[in-house]
Amino acid sequence: MKSMGSRDRLSAASAASSHRRLLFVVFASCFAFATFLTFLYTTSHFTAAASSSSGSGTASDSASISTATADGGGAASLAARSKSNKLPLPVFDALVHFASISNATHRMSDTDIRAISAVLRDRAPCNLLVFGLGAESPLWLALNHGGRTVFLEENEFYVKYLEPRHPGLEAYDVSYTTKVRDFRDLLAAARASRAKECRPVQNLLFSECRLAINDLPNDLYDVAWDMVLIDGPSGWNPTSPGRMPSIFTTAVLARSGATAAKGPTDVLLHDFQFEVEQVLSREFLCDENRVAGSGTPSLGHFIIRGGGPTDAFCSGSSESGEKTRRRK
Template sequence: MKSHGSRDKLQATASSSQRRVLLLVFVSCFALATFLTFIYNTYHFASASASASASASVSASGSAASAGAGSVLPLPVFDALVHYASTSNATHRMTDTDIRAISAVLRDRGPGNLLVFGLGAESPLWLALNHGGRTVFLDENEFYVKYLEPRHPGLEAYDVSYTTKVRDFHDLVDAARASRAAECRPVQNLLFSECRLAINDLPNELYDVAWDIILIDGPSGWNPTSPGRMPSIFTTAVLARTGATAAKGPTDVLVHDFQFEVEQVLSKEFLCDENRVAGSGTPSLAHFVIRGGGPRDAFCSGQDSTAATSRTPQDKTGK
């Protein structure tokens, strides 16, 4: 009896061991299958995500390209904006002829990079007419900049701290002439300029923009203590001859309020009569086309660094 019982125990033990082995094999196979499934799904999920991202990028690029291609303002819309702006009753606005003359240049050259010195009643018009390009405004009045920006979405404006005075403009021009081969030279990096007429405190990236058109309609020159447009005209003359602006080709420069002495003297000195577009503009608007490069010590042909400015007084009232 004892022998028979021992045999039964051995058989039970062997059967239990087989079940453990089978269970272990099953668990191992299940774990391996789960692991392989995880690897497979991870790989295909990553591939699908990458494909989707690539498709989205291509789609976005295509959309952006389509948007860019159709971003030019339609001519009837352009003309309608000019018409209503030139016939408006807004106070302190430009004359009809000035608005149309500036708009004609924007139509010919735009959309592009437009730099405007001064904020005024026409600022939303210039922004709209240059639709598809970049328009930047510079103004002496920090509060006016902050007032207009939220009221005109897309308007990019910066305030400028001018240190010049209209009453000093003759002395400033004489000093610039005397240092035309040094601090006030025609081709230079304005960021590091020590010329008293240079504007060197703008956001740095603005000096690297290739400006197609520059409109000078500021700062103010109402009275002897106003900053006057000496710095904006000089800075424009240097920008047009230097860096990215010079590299991209000629720059159209428009000087408003050209009937006044400061604008005439400074334009003659730095923008040059030989660069003025004949038959363009109006009595109160001058149009220049400035090309890059040129002599290192002269803005205009035949300039003499020892020449003195004319000191004929002229009334600035009404500007």
């Protein structure tokens, strides 16, 4: 058998190459056509779905508006939607249980954790303001599922440490200029200017009272806080900032602006057994607002209502004793 000549081999190779090019063109044309059909189908399907969703959303919105109108306003409807985000009770109880048996260092006592959780169970989901970051911070964030929880912390490095480790944690560092050793002088100054810079109802953003915290992000002063937990800043020694500013600021927040307008505010003061907390709570949170039978020896529970006298935090003397009121 004779071998194929060079010309024959070139002709065969050229024919094979042309055949492959033809197959490639046919394949590419079919792929492009299929892609085009898929695009048309997807676009048509998406438009139909969007129209259907828009129609049902409009109907739903109309029904909501009608219901709200029939109820006499949208507040009840909003509250119902908020409560639908409430953490299921078994999940809530399980979180509290495991937190109360935790062996984490520097944590609250079991009774304090359960007392705070009991109040939060009634209010959540809500706007919760917490002074201080600690071992329990992830718990408060979880228990207030569906609400907004904001932490204020004196140690900016602790804020930067915890935020990446707990997604969703909203925390801001606060610079305190007060010292525990000066608390009586600060209290005397606040009493002297109770009708002016340190008055009970005011815009804290512009306050010149030495006990007022006025350097927070501006929007925080416009939030209607339902509950405030005071567990900071530190106050273990004479040079610590002490909780004078957080107690005073909370007392003003509860009586002013959006917080006062939405109704009573639950205020929980941790380490209630210490002198600064005792004296400042009598002065600004008031014994008449303390809830009897609530809290623990190391946890004071107060319910603060908005408004009141322009030059006094409490209805009676700051030395009003142990008079308390029961929550209705």
